[in-house]
Amino acid sequence: MEALNASKLSPIHIYTIQLVFLLGTSIIFGTPKSVPDTWLIDLISLLPAALLCCLYAGLVDASHEQGLYPLLEKAWGRYAGKLLTLCYALYFLYIASRNIRDMTELVMTTLLRFTPNGLPVVMFALLVAYAAAGGLPAIGRLSVMIAALVILFFLTLAWMLYFSQSIDFERLLPFLSQGFGKVLQASASQSIWVPYGELIVFLVFVPHLGAKREYRRISLISLVSACAILTMSDILQTTTLGMENIKFSVFALLDAARMIDIFHFITRMDALVALIIIFGVLLKCAIFLYAAVKGASRVFPTQAKHLHLSFALLAGAFSMMVSHNGAEHVAEGLKYVIYGLHIPLQFLLPLGTLLLIWIRYPKGER
Amino acid sequence: MEKSNASHSAASKIARMKESLELQFGHSDDLALYPLRVAGQEGLLCFLTTMTRSTSMMDNVVKPLVIQDLSGISREEDDLMTHIRKHVLAGLTTQLTDRSEGLAQKLGLGFAAIVLEGEPNLLLIDVKDLEVRAVSEPTTQNVVRGPKEGFTESATTNMSLIRRRIINDKLRFEKYELGEQTRTEVYLTYVEGEADERMLDAVRQRLNACSLVSLFDSGSLESLLSPEGIQLFPTVYNSERPDAICSLLLDQRIGVIVSGSPFVLITPALLHDFFQSPEDRYQWFVLSHFVRTIRYIAFFFSICMPALYVAITSYHQELIPTMLLTSIAAQREGIPFPAVIEIFLMELSFELLREASTRMPRIVGPSIAIAGALVLGEAAVQAGIVSNINVIVVSLAAISSYVAPIYSFASNIRLSRYALIVFGACLGLYGVIAGCAFLMIHLSRIETYGIPYVFSRYQRARNKTTC
Amino acid sequence: MTALGTFVLALTGILLMAMLDTLVYQESLFRALMGLLPDSTRGPLAMIIAALLIALWADLKQTGWMKKAMARLSGWKNAWKP
Incomplete structure (x- = not known):
């Protein structure tokens, strides 16, 4: 029937979507461990991340609240704009498939050791398609549930780790053993792009986000809360595992959860971590899929009803083809994807677009 | 001449x-x-x-x-x-x-x-003057504290039960005659100024488009008033209690009274309504919130518990604490069936018991209870067909499913339980999580007349009902 | 249009992954592509083909071609009636 409230998301929904988005996979992996003080990297990357968000806010302004894709067409011209739209759609689909691969790796190693890869991936792809096809308000409501679950499970993990006396704050020392410069470098080169830079997806649904100032405030609040939770997660991982072990663990929170041992009664809480990542990745992929479908349906005009399912299956297929094994996946994600995809598409291209807009339409004409 | x-x-x-x-x-x-x-x-x-x-x-x-x-x-x-x-x-x-x-x-x-x-x-x-059942205590939705009047089959009595509680000149009743052969009187009820005009028009349109041949109970109208598609969760609330209906009418909803049915419908319904008993308003708010949280947890248990049992005992035994694991393993030693078949056997026999105790004439009732307790409980375990832990899990799930105050809600949920058991049997904990995720996504997608099912602004009661 | 979009994205996606593989393994693009396709076994390929078929079906349903074809197909049932 007719909608009584058009398609504006309520502020709480925007906050929880962004929060789960930022936490999604980073809470499990932790920050890339080029430097032992991972938690410091987290704290410091708040500043560049906020600057990046200012760039995105500038883009929101420049697009007169129409979103990323119309902005690209306006700045670069119709055909180049359409090509760039397609680029971004593919980029979002690719990130979604990388996230699905992350989740699949974790689930395969902890829960389903002997199942062939395809089956859980297909199920997950169907779920993501169902979630994305519901539209943005439905994703908003889903995100409130998922945010509550993720934070609840994370706090339960922290509490259980505390009670099993696995936390030892001495493992945080030595502090700044490799110098502050390395921390800054690591934060600039890796930590900004992976959780925080992906916020560029939210530029796609600017029309649904409501007032600009409100959105900026909510964005900032969600950045700060995500940063706090990620820092806490890193501290948890370091104090439980120790700086040496954390270098060798891919799923740091999982390894930390395995240290839970309360009176030899509650042990092996891998399932909690699997829950966190499944729900987190579900929401992330739903958002990416929604953005990709929006982009593709601008370039290939179509009624996007079945596009969600096809693209979700594509993302699932790509997730199996993305890398041949887990090690390659991690290495690719840490270096090549960042330099090859994230930096150009999250930073250089938006910067270029903004400059073009300022040059071509100096007084803000339409 | x-x-x-x-x-x-x-x-x-x-x-x-x-x-x-x-x-x-x-x-x-x-x-x-x-x-x-x-x-x-x-x-x-x-x-x-x-x-x-x-x-x-x-x-x-x-x-x-x-x-x-x-x-x-x-x-x-x-x-x-x-x-x-x-x-x-x-x-x-x-x-x-x-x-x-x-x-x-x-x-x-x-x-x-x-x-x-x-x-x-x-x-x-x-000169119509028919015998009607006297106003008595409602058979479903019991409360400890609160009025004990229930609706009857006469639409006039029902309207009077509502009218005497909402003494407001803005209360409206609109008459429809639905059902070609039965020409049942159906009354649309709302408080003008509370219910949204567009929603009212949508409901009126649906009632006018009704093509039923016969209408004997309000349940037949539920699918007419619901949005299209598979309805795993009911979007139309029904109740036998006048106080529940009146408080919802004052909360911007629309009511439908069907002559011949003691169940009055309310649309649009939110998930929140199905977990709320009218008693919550008459008690201390802390107690109400606590009990409502228990209801949500019970709902979650009743859906997931058998599936979790199957998944964990079949695939993820390491999640169970060691001492419990040894005792479960000992219990399941002589059982010939895998966990899935066990659970299905017990669930199906519980369904039989449930159905039989509803249809059985009241006189013979107690014998069913005895037979059920003996057969399903002790005898099956002693015969080595099912294990003790199985009986516990299934009974707890069954009891939890009745904590939701509305019977139709509990019935709808029973089906999702079976689906989750199948998922848990095939893909272990991942399957259960995926099934729960599907239910969550479905819940967040449901919208009646534009009002979302969960986290809607309609949830906050606009009128203060407690001090 | 849906099918076209899916097809284009599938192709460009494979191309993107092959390009990243060339960066990681320092090999030529052709070799990366060849390594990508057979190595992935039947699962991903089946999913891509399923995605394309679904998109195709959605397009056909939209153009109404499907309805006419189904009508013509079910018409044969009545052909033998007197």
Whole structure:
């Protein structure tokens, strides 16, 4: 029937979507461990991340609240704009498939050791398609549930780790053993792009986000809360595992959860971590899929009803083809994807677009 | 000559009417065609004896007509029928009509018709007086503290139960007649100013588009008022309690009363409504919140527990604490079936028990309870068909499913439980999580008339109901 | 249009992954593509083909071609009736 409230998301929904988005996979992996003080990297990357968000806010302004894709067409011209739209759609689909691969790796190693890869991936792809096809308000409501679950499970993990006396704050020392410069470098080169830079997806649904100032405030609040939770997660991982072990663990929170041992009664809480990542990745992929479908349906005009399912299956297929094994996946994600995809598409291209807009339409004409 | 001619044609008019009515009703036994004599004219009183009571007919219609001598009434102002209508039968609902085609239908609706020789018009009088069940305690949705009145099958009684609680001139009742063969009275209820106009129009449209042949209970209307698609979760709330319905009507909802059904519908319904008992408003708010949290947890348990049991004992035994694991393993030692089959056996026998205890005549009731407890409990375990832990899991899930105050909600959820068990059996914990994720996504997607099912602004009651 | 979009994205996606593989393994693009396709076994390929078929079906349903074809197909049932 007719909608009584058009398609504006309520502020709480925007906050929880962004929060789960930022936490999604980073809470499990932790920050890339080029430097032992991972938690410091987290704290410091708040500043560049906020600057990046200012760039995105500038883009929101420049697009007169129409979103990323119309902005690209306006700045670069119709055909180049359409090509760039397609680029971004593919980029979002690719990130979604990388996230699905992350989740699949974790689930395969902890829960389903002997199942062939395809089956859980297909199920997950169907779920993501169902979630994305519901539209943005439905994703908003889903995100409130998922945010509550993720934070609840994370706090339960922290509490259980505390009670099993696995936390030892001495493992945080030595502090700044490799110098502050390395921390800054690591934060600039890796930590900004992976959780925080992906916020560029939210530029796609600017029309649904409501007032600009409100959105900026909510964005900032969600950045700060995500940063706090990620820092806490890193501290948890370091104090439980120790700086040496954390270098060798891919799923740091999982390894930390395995240290839970309360009176030899509650042990092996891998399932909690699997829950966190499944729900987190579900929401992330739903958002990416929604953005990709929006982009593709601008370039290939179509009624996007079945596009969600096809693209979700594509993302699932790509997730199996993305890398041949887990090690390659991690290495690719840490270096090549960042330099090859994230930096150009999250930073250089938006910067270029903004400059073009300022040059071509100096007084803000339409 | 004229007079005799007139009387001749009038007599044949009455005789004709008598014949045609008897033909239409097939000489049915309850068709009453009594000759009358009013103001010197021959007349006919027709009605269905099953639609009214003889005392009511005598007191209200026959006595006033027969006692007064109406022959001397002057015909200047009104003709005889209008005079009878205004003076003799004042206070009753009457209609004057000059067409005799729709007479049978009117008789079926509970009208009585007076036909006089010399008068061209027929007088229809509403004499419907049916036996109704007395207002008693509702059979579902019990509360410890709160009013114990329940709706009955008569729409008039139900409307009166609502009207006496919402003493507000803005309370509206709109009548519809649905069902081609049954012509059931359906009343749309709302408080003007509270319910949204567009939602009202949408509901009216749906009621007008109803193409049911027969309508006996409000349950048949539920699918009419729900959004399209598979309805795993009910989007129409139904209740037997007037206080629940009234508080929802004051909360911007729309009610539908169906004559013949003690369950009044409310649309749009939110997930929040299905976990709220009217008692929550009459108790201390902390207690209400606590109990409501218990209800949500129980709902979650009742769906997931059997599936989790299957998944964890089949695939992820390491999640169970060691001591419990050894005892479970010992219990499941001699069981010939895998966990899935065990759970399905127990669930299906619980369904049988549930269905049998509902349909069984009340006299034989206790024997079913004994048989069920003995067979499903002790005997099955001792025979080595199922294990103890299995019985515990299934019974806990079954008990938890009845914590939700609305029965139709619990029934809908039972199906998702089976789906989750299958998922858990195939893909272990991942399958259960995926199934739960599917339910969560489905919940967040449901919208009735644009109102979302969860986290809607309709959830916050606009009117303060507790101090 | 849906099918076209899916097809284009599938192709460009494979191309993107091959390009990243060339960066990681320092091999030529052709070799990366060849390594990508057979190595992935039947699962991903089946999913891509399923995605394309679904998109195709959605397009056909939209153009109404499907309805006409189904009508013509079910018409044969009545052909033998007197």
